[in-house]
Amino acid sequence: MLQKLDIITLGLLRQGPHTGYDVRRWLNRYGWALGYSAQTSQIYRQLGRLVERGWAASTPDPRGSGPDAKLYALTEDGREAFEAWVDSPYQPAERPMDPDFQVRMYFSRHRGPATLLELVRMELRFRRAQHDRRVPLDAGLIGTGTGPRADSGDADDAAWALEASLLLESRGRLLAATLIAWLESAEDRLAHLAAALPAPSPSPDPLPDSASRKAETR
Amino acid sequence: MLQKLDIITLGLLRQGPHTGYDVRRWLNRYGWALGYSAQTSQIYRQLGRLVERGWAASTPDPRGSGPDAKLYALTEDGREAFEAWVDSPYQPAERPMDPDFQVRMYFSRHRGPATLLELVRMELRFRRAQHDRRVPLDAGLIGTGTGPRADSGDADDAAWALEASLLLESRGRLLAATLIAWLESAEDRLAHLAAALPAPSPSPDPLPDSASRKAETR
DNA sequence: CCCCGCTATTCCGAGAGTGGAACGGCGTGG
DNA sequence: CCACGCCGTTCCACTCTCGGAATAGCGGGG
Numbered sequence: 001m002l003q004k005l006d007i008i009t010l011g012l013l014r015q016g017p018h019t020g021y022d023v024r025r026w027l028n029r030y031g032w033a034l035g036y037s038a039q040t041s042q043i044y045r046q047l048g049r050l051v052e053r054g055w056a057a058s059t060p061d062p063r064g065s066g067p068d069a070k071l072y073a074l075t076e077d078g079r080e081a082f083e084a085w086v087d088s089p090y091q092p093a094e095r096p097m098d099p100d101f102q103v104r105m106y107f108s109r110h111r112g113p114a115t116l117l118e119l120v121r122m123e124l125r126f127r128r129a130q131h132d133r134r135v136p137l138d139a140g141l142i143g144t145g146t147g148p149r150a151d152s153g154d155a156d157d158a159a160w161a162l163e164a165s166l167l168l169e170s171r172g173r174l175l176a177a178t179l180i181a182w183l184e185s186a187e188d189r190l191a192h193l194a195a196a197l198p199a200p201s202p203s204p205d206p207l208p209d210s211a212s213r214k215a216e217t218r
Numbered sequence: 219m220l221q222k223l224d225i226i227t228l229g230l231l232r233q234g235p236h237t238g239y240d241v242r243r244w245l246n247r248y249g250w251a252l253g254y255s256a257q258t259s260q261i262y263r264q265l266g267r268l269v270e271r272g273w274a275a276s277t278p279d280p281r282g283s284g285p286d287a288k289l290y291a292l293t294e295d296g297r298e299a300f301e302a303w304v305d306s307p308y309q310p311a312e313r314p315m316d317p318d319f320q321v322r323m324y325f326s327r328h329r330g331p332a333t334l335l336e337l338v339r340m341e342l343r344f345r346r347a348q349h350d351r352r353v354p355l356d357a358g359l360i361g362t363g364t365g366p367r368a369d370s371g372d373a374d375d376a377a378w379a380l381e382a383s384l385l386l387e388s389r390g391r392l393l394a395a396t397l398i399a400w401l402e403s404a405e406d407r408l409a410h411l412a413a414a415l416p417a418p419s420p421s422p423d424p425l426p427d428s429a430s431r432k433a434e435t436r
Numbered sequence: 437c438c439c440c441g442c443t444a445t446t447c448c449g450a451g452a453g454t455g456g457a458a459c460g461g462c463g464t465g466g
Numbered sequence: 467c468c469a470c471g472c473c474g475t476t477c478c479a480c481t482c483t484c485g486g487a488a489t490a491g492c493g494g495g496g
Contacts, residue, residue, distance in 0.1 A: 063444075105386055135247050160331065178392060182392050223453095
């Protein structure tokens with residue numbers, strides 16, 4: 001199975017040849033929107049893996065300063081593997097905040113609104129069902145039966161512990177509700193767009209180039 | 219350094235002896251509030267690690283059905299290691315949705331509101347700063363300069379790609395804003411509670427027992 | 437003049453996590 | 467009676483990820 005970093009590297013290389021450093025810069029800057037980040041070492045390892053699998057090839061690219069850069073470009077196999085992934089079935093992740101969905105959405109967008117609409121709908125269905133299944137935390141705190149409590153502190157402590165847990169639980173519920181709300185509005189938007197332009201076609205877009213360098217948002 | 223699962227197992231065992239299955243059940247049920255989940259195999263491995271380090275000891279506990287269960291209990295060293303972690307400095311994670319904060323909050327709650335208040339404030343400061351540093355995604359899509367664009371599709375495609383990216387970006391911003399809002403309200407709440415009860419004291423609380431079994435919320 | 441930050445890549449050990457599968461006995465509902 | 471779900475543990479082969487350090491040359495600011 002293809003991992004997140006597989007997709008990200010393939011997806012970025014699909015837009016044209018890039019160096020490991022380009023990928024790193026892109027991730028440091030925009031990774032937040034995907035909820036993903038990666039160590040430098042990992043990125044280069046990943047690019048190495050792509051070459052091993054024959055999905056990318058690197059050509060040396062001399063730079064004015066420092067060591068030569070390696071420009072990685074997708075091979076035909078790589079392109080095929082990537083497109084095969086886009087067509088592969090999507091299974092929403094258990095953890096709602098995992099990058100899976102965002103990665104899928106970002107790197108499937110060249111297929112047009114209809115594809116994304118389907119994706120969003122699948123995610124929405126899954127998250128709604130998941131949301132309904134949630135068991136309140138306090139049940140885990142209070143306990144409903146058998147075990148005779150060992151040594152519960154005074155009532156104040158128990159009350160405080162419950163309070164704290166409920167606070168934390170509210171975080172989860174709030175974020176889940178927000179996520180669902182966003183999915184709903186995205187569904188709306190995409191439905192309109194899909195109706196407007198029915199024909200999809202692939203097109204590349206660039207990574208941030210060195211001209212717009214500055215802070216790497218670390 | 220202690221990992222999340224280290225903390226979770228230590229924190230749960232601190233409340234009294236439990237089997238690997240108990241931990242698994244707890245995680246499946248309530249892990250969502252922490253944004254964390256783990257494979258069964260991993261839990262047992264983790265418990266084994268605790269024993270290796272001398273932080274827990276297991277005693278066989280014959281059950282009516284199936285194989286004997288192993289009841290894991292914290293040792294004195296384990297308790298110390300756990301409390302040392304509670305006192306250790308907290309460094310917010312890069313990725314806002316990583317379980318780090320929630321784990322910290324949940325398993326520090328026995329220290330009382332003041333501790334959590336400090337924790338929440340640290341997290342809040344960090345997330346606000348991070349939020350301000352975000353670079354809009356479209357800058358990464360449009361590109362500002364040097365590289366001559368290879369073959370950009372027609373304007374429609376570019377417009378659509380931007381549209382899709384902005385949609386995804388709005389998800390990130392919305393969730394970040396929601397998270398910050400929650401942190402603010404939590405700060406409020408904790409400030410009140412801390413003012414009300416100044417004296418902290420540790421107290422245990424139970425895992426969900428078998429009486430309240432039912433669905434494991436998968 | 438010196439230090440810092442940016443570009444750019446490489447290497448490595450350790451262990452965390454994935455994604456199953458296997459086994460067995462009990463109780464329950466159909 | 468049979469199937470299924472619950473309880474409970476174990477094992478495995480990877481693969482991914484973490485974290486840090488090392489190297490190097492250039493340019494700019496103080």
